[in-house]
Amino acid sequence: MPGFVNIGPLHQVREGCGALVHCAGLDIALFKREGSFFAINNVCAHQHFSMLHKGRLEGFRVTCPMHGWTYDLRTGKATTGEGSVASYPVRIEGENLFIELPGDTV
Secondary structure, X not given: OOEEEEEEEHHHOXXXXXXXXXXXXXXXEEEEEOOEEEEEEOEOOOOOOEOHHHOEEEOOEEEOOOXXXXXXXXXXXXXXXXXXXXXXXXXXXXXXXXXXXXXXXX
16 A cells, blocks of 8 residues: 655755655655655666756756656656656655655555
8 A cells, every 4th residue: 555755854855956865765856846846766767877866957857967868757757768767746744745655665
């Protein structure tokens, strides 16, 4: 059964920037765009580098700094090339961020 997991305070993610959190054995890239928070798997589907949190943001897309693959923050789908990364629903409670992980990772 899926569940929401506390991944820390809101202030760890600044508008237009990425942040890395480790949760349930996963590297998760957090982003804040236009006041909304997004969480995707940090590992690029192209060459499997764990670098998406350091990617360049344009609108609701992040570009991997290693080879330029681009992903939609809202869905995790690649907008260049085939593939996708997992995306996780984000919830705010008070001053903390929570993400929903699949049941087998909680």
